[in-house]
Amino acid sequence: TQLLEQSxxxxxxxxxxxxxxxxxxxxxxxxxQWYRQEPGEGPVLLVTVVTGGEVxxxxxxxxxFGDARKDSSLHITAAQPGDTGLYLCAGAKAxxxxxxxxxxxxxxxxTVHP
Amino acid sequence: KAGVxxxxxxxxxTRGQQVTLSCSPISGHRSVSWxxxxxxxxxxxxxxxxxxxxxxxxxxxGRFSGxxxxxxxxxxxxxxxxxxxxALYLCASSLANLYNEQFFGPGTRLTVL
Numbered sequence: 001t002q003l004l005e006q007s008x009x010x011x012x013x014x015x016x017x018x019x020x021x022x023x024x025x026x027x028x029x030x031x032x033q034w035y036r037q038e039p040g041e042g043p044v045l046l047v048t049v050v051t052g053g054e055v056x057x058x059x060x061x062x063x064x065f066g067d068a069r070k071d072s073s074l075h076i077t078a079a080q081p082g083d084t085g086l087y088l089c090a091g092a093k094a095x096x097x098x099x100x101x102x103x104x105x106x107x108x109x110x111t112v113h114p
Numbered sequence: 115k116a117g118v119x120x121x122x123x124x125x126x127x128t129r130g131q132q133v134t135l136s137c138s139p140i141s142g143h144r145s146v147s148w149x150x151x152x153x154x155x156x157x158x159x160x161x162x163x164x165x166x167x168x169x170x171x172x173x174x175x176g177r178f179s180g181x182x183x184x185x186x187x188x189x190x191x192x193x194x195x196x197x198x199x200x201a202l203y204l205c206a207s208s209l210a211n212l213y214n215e216q217f218f219g220p221g222t223r224l225t226v227l
Binding site: 030031033035040041042043044045048050088090092094098099100101102103104105106107 | 118145146147156157158159161162163164169170172204206208210212213214215216217218219220221223
């Protein structure tokens, strides 16, 4: 059972367009992280959101954590070819059984065409 | 600060063999976690070590094991390799704080023939 549903799985857009990636769960997370991964490399942490309703901005990327801390979204404004990659959301839970463990969504493969 | 390093980057093994992968965490990070990434299953948690102790384990068979040394470096071992073990194995280190932020290495690409 996939605890984090990420959509869409694939996104192919033109340079300059806007896009939103969604990450939904029926579980509550203590924090939610977004990563970007390029082929042959490990995921790189973009942002961590921890408070319900929190919004964080990283240049053209806007991250939001749902009020109930069950869902999150990533919005990219005016996408550029350099944004191309695999975007992953990952949820963390508090408590001993969660040490080191992130639950990942299946990922969104974003391709931005020049 | 240097990032997480993993060796080797690529490995080719045959069924039945065993393999050991190595990970050096970011300096000061005492928690090391291992993940398996495959196209079908995505990223799945294997186990986590902190101060040489395994604190958490995912749903993988006993063929997958690990250990951590006093300098926080970690190794992961897979015995009796199966074709389905072909994957990118990622090591991540963290400060083990409340937010559980993981910093990943580049991974070891394991191919089992």
